């Protein structure tokens with residue numbers, strides 16, 4: 001069962017119509033990247049998916065249930081949201097406590113809590129830092145603490161807001177490995193990001209937004225090959241795509257492997 005947005009609009013209290021008529025479905029286990037220039041409506045759209053915001057017109061359903069009439073806390077159990085800045089999310093004075101906030105709120109017993117925390121720690125590689133104060137940890141580790149705190153919960157969909165921002169290369173590799181494990185568990189990942197290399201490497205499906213609407217929804221190769229979409233969403237062509245085009249090899253390259261076999 002998917003997350004489904006049907007004719008979704010969202011107007012902020014000051015009247016700004018940030019999202020206008022979005023239709024979008026996210027299936028279990030899927031990976032979807034939402035791209036577009038600043039102000040396109042990406043953040044508003046993903047906040048609508050997990051109940052942080054509500055449609056002012058249209059409907060959002062999660063696994064067949066409309067979000068209308070349900071609390072954000074309840075929706076967040078199904079759709080986890082990892083904030084761009086971990087410092088907006090982390091509250092506790094040590095990592096271990098941070099990871100047990102959800103279990104305490106949901107009154108899980110000790111055994112189930114331990115099982116869920118162990119899994120989240122394993123997925124994110126933060127085992128050496130459990131007794132640390134998050135403020136003492138480097139930014140990439142704080143980011144994985146924030147991800148772990150969400151993964152302790154049992155959500156079927158995870159939203160990652162600019163997950164590679166501030167990550168070094170090992171951090172990005174760790175993130176890619178983590179996303180592979182989530183896919184193996186059937187957990188969907190929706191990201192909003194300006195990191196097109198990350199999108200091309202890890203997201204088979206790309207949604208481009210402009211002016212609060214979806215202007216493209218397709219494979220990464222299709223979306224990145226569409227000049228009109230790139231212009232309207234003010235996205236830069238991937239370097240490898242530009243190279244392949246300049247060499248008259250293909251218009252649809254998104255990874256170096258797409259090009260190498262075409263070179264005579």
Ligand SMILES: Nc1ncnc2c1ncn2[C@@H]1O[C@H](COP(=O)(O)OP(=O)(O)OP(=O)(O)O)[C@@H](O)[C@H]1O
Pocket residue numbers: 012013014016017018036037038039040041042043044045
């Ligand atoms: N709280 C708010 N009140 C009023 N307008 C807002 C609010 N938050 C966002 N907006 C406006 O809504 C529109 C869409 O913003 P949104 O944050 O969804 O875009 P975005 O694509 O996520 O941009 P970014 O890449 O900068 O995060 C913009 O015009 C923005 O200025």
